[in-house]
Amino acid sequence: MENYKRLLQYLKPYRFRVGLSVALMFAVTLSAIPMPLFQKQVIDAAIPNRDERLLVVIFFAVLALYAVRGLVSFTLNYLVGWLGQRVIFDLRFQSYRHLQRLSLAYYDGRQPGKIMARLTGDIDVIQYALTQGFVYLITDVATLLIVVGWLFLLQWKLALITMFILPLYVLNYKLLLSRIRIVSVELRERWEKMMSTLTEKVGSIAVVKVFAREGYETDRFMETVAGNFKLGMQQTKLNRFLGATSQVIRALGTGLVLWVGGTIVQDRGMTPGALFAFYGYLGYLYDPAVRIVDFNVQLQWANAAIERVFETLDTRPEIVDAPDAVHLPSVRGEVEFRNVTFGYDSDHPVLHDVSFKVNPGEIIAIVGPSGAGKSTIVNLLARFYDVNAGHVLVDGHDVRNVRLETMRRHIGMVAQETILFSVSLKENIRYGKKDATTDQVISAARSADLHEFVMSLPDGYETKIGEDGIKLSGGQKQRMAIARAILANPRILILDDATSALDSHTEANVQAALGHLMEGRTNFVIAHRLSTILNADRILVMSEGRIVDFGTHTVLVNRPGLYQDLYREQFKTVEDLSDDDRERLLTYATAAHA
Ligand SMILES: Nc1ncnc2c1ncn2[C@@H]1O[C@H](COP(=O)(O)OP(=O)(O)OP(=O)(O)O)[C@@H](O)[C@H]1O
Ligand SMILES: [Mg+2]
Missing domain, CATH: 3.40.50.300 (P-loop containing nucleotide triphosphate hydrolases)
Known part of the structure; x- marks a missing residue:
């Protein structure tokens, strides 16, 4: 959390843009609410009453809603993109400037490949966690709260069923995502190692050749690549498994809502339009919930990257000017x-x-x-x-x-x-x-x-x-x-x-x-x-x-x-x-x- 707080400082100079993004996010969130209600109107009012005019009104309303929503979304994504790029820019610039100041002793014991990885991969992870993660987190939490509220307003019994399914869905993600992330971290570490080996061996290819070690180097590289392949497949498997299980859980939720909702409509406990609207809102629920979970997992991942970048930034150059260091315009050379x-x-x-x-x-x-x-x-x-x-x-x-x-x-x-x-x-x-x-x-x-x-x-x-x-x-x-x-x-x-x-x-x-x-x-x-x-x-x-x-x-x-x-x-x-x-x-x- 300490790290994250410090990271947020990087957004501070752009607080106006951050504020604007948050406002736009609420606008986008709110703009999702009317759509299911329009559907409800079509089914409950326009169809039974053969109201042609209402259909025309709804047509234009939907068009206008999405035109505005599109514009707001575009601005929002542009802003978030800008913030992300800007933070990358600041962090990279700051890190590079700092690296230039660090003394030779810092470089003596470090592989250049690792130092480079900090300026590239790590900063990308941070950027993602900071903007996508943080900024969209606000929208997702807001969306969840609003949508859950609406669900209870529309039909509290159906809402209760959903409240049982949703945690199951989230739990499934939480379990699998942590495993996926572990694999990702390992993949990244191996990638870093592979890059170091590549830089070293390609740079010193003459030595490899002089000792006729091409075969040996190829075999060793083969091992690394084979390891990456295995991990990559493990990741794919986990990802697909997650996709499959979450769909089943989601289907269970939707199926139950249609079944129980259908009987409620039959008993005139709600209108068909309301069921349709409820169904529409369900769609808004799962993705934000998953993203919130994912954000938590991502945060742990990003944390390692943040730590590495800050470690570089916090290393004090050993060779620095003393506070009272003098200026020597010329020397004799003794x-x-x-x-x-x-x-x-x-x-x-x-x-x-x-x-x-x-x-x-x-x-x-x-x-x-x-x-x-x-x-x-x-x-x-x-x-x-x-x-x-x-x-x-x-x-x-x-x-x-x-x-x-x-x-x-x-x-x-x-x-x-x-x-x-x-x-x-x-x-x-x-x-x-x-x-x-x-x-x-x-x-x-x-x-x-x-x-x-x-x-x-x-x-x-x-x-x-x-x-x-x-x-x-x-x-x-x-x-x-x-x-x-x-x-x-x-x-x-x-x-x-x-x-x-x-x-x-x-x-x-x-x-x-x-x-x-x-x-x-x-x-x-x-x-x-x-x-x-x-x-x-x-x-x-x-x-x-x-x-x-x-x-x-x-x-x-x-x-x-x-x-x-x-x-x-x-x-x-x-x-x-x-x-x-x-x-x-x-x-x-x-x-x-x-
Ligand atoms: N960057 C370094 N980090 C750690 N130890 C070092 C480093 N550079 C040199 N040494 C060690 O310091 C000792 C002196 O090394 P130095 O480079 O001064 O020798 P040299 O007299 O210049 O030798 P040569 O004639 O081979 O260039 C050696 O034992 C070496 O292992
Ligand atoms: Mg020497």
Whole structure:
């Protein structure tokens, strides 16, 4: 009920329309009353008295009644439809806006398919419960009360019989509907699961193929589909059974009314017209009664959906602006980690008491084995997550005390995985700076060694990526991401394995460009290539979430330790290089650095 009350708030801004709908509903309900009475007049007055005029009057009255009723119904349905669509609109918009604000941690543990289901299926269920359910509930209750009143006025004995049959009818529905709903809920859950599987498996079809698991995946999917089939049939069976039993009960009611009513008419206890009218009113009784029961069942169903949607809306973003967060219009780019401890799940820290300080304009290479916590360091700097203990400081400001939006503007990141959107190349490049001119986009692309490739495409920068556009190679994607970061022109630049997918020739080109790009910024470079590392001013060596060394290449390489080991292991080929090649590598590294 709490949930439902909260949901009703969504109708509040439109209370005028809700009020109007309710009024129109009463009009529609009331307009149902005269019809059986007209029938009564035809049978009791017009036929025995051979009254032609009365028949004409009734003809026009029926026509007028239904014309008005049609108009009112149309307006009513339009209004209710509008309210429903509007609530969907509000809820979806609000949910999406909220999802955008939620921190990465929220997404870490959730399947995208499930999040999507909340924005689609769940909101549809809510809309139905709120408008169809709630709005028509009022009409149905009103109709029931009015019709029952009329039945008693017309013939109380017949009305009593009906009052015995009606609960039987309703009970039958209640029992079967709850079972139908249970099946529906299960069907929905399976549907959600099926969607998740589909998204995952279709999205990663290459993996399936590489391991030749098509047959296995098909079989597994077959199981899911077969399960859905079984449930679907169960639902159909229950539905049809309900249809059949309710018809029998209804027939029992109608039959009894005709039988008992017939004897009452024979005994002159009521006119034939009144029996006919009574019969007419009976028709108005069953459907609203069932809808009221159905609404109750639906409510429980909708409740689960409402809960899920509100759960999303109630999740507070973990990364928020402190009340006294300051605006930092510009930064010099000094970065300090002071005794930082952090875990994606706070019980399992992946960074332990990490401290280091970086001067503005420095190039810092972060090296270390896989899983050492290199990406985690830069994730904290970009404030995708907040530390569990300690401080991350930029220009001496704890990042938690700086307005998120201004902080992010100073930090650019080329992440380990490049994600591009299904829009044009140009739009992708200027994603981080929407007011960039075409010239700026082109110059960024040039720096990322991307321009020639783009110009070789028929549509140039307007070429679309994705479903109805071109597909990019891993290296091209990385260069897109670099161009994007160049254009955003951040003060602190993070390159997380940003050149891993480039061939050595392209890398050399990009590296040279990056050399320029890095000037005047503080740079964090996570890389496995010697050239990049030689390029750095200082090297941060990480292992198992700790900083084990921090210094220049010359110092680190000449003393025993992790760096020396890594260097020997990864770059021993350097020793094997021809003198020419080594010369070339070093020249280029120094050139890029200068
Ligand atoms: N989103 C996440 N949720 C939970 N744990 C995570 C998450 N991302 C990383 N981890 C864990 O944190 C630890 C450090 O991961 P991190 O990504 O920082 O390593 P890395 O040094 O960047 O490794 P690589 O060189 O392979 O990219 C790992 O043990 C990893 O399992
Ligand atoms: Mg990483």
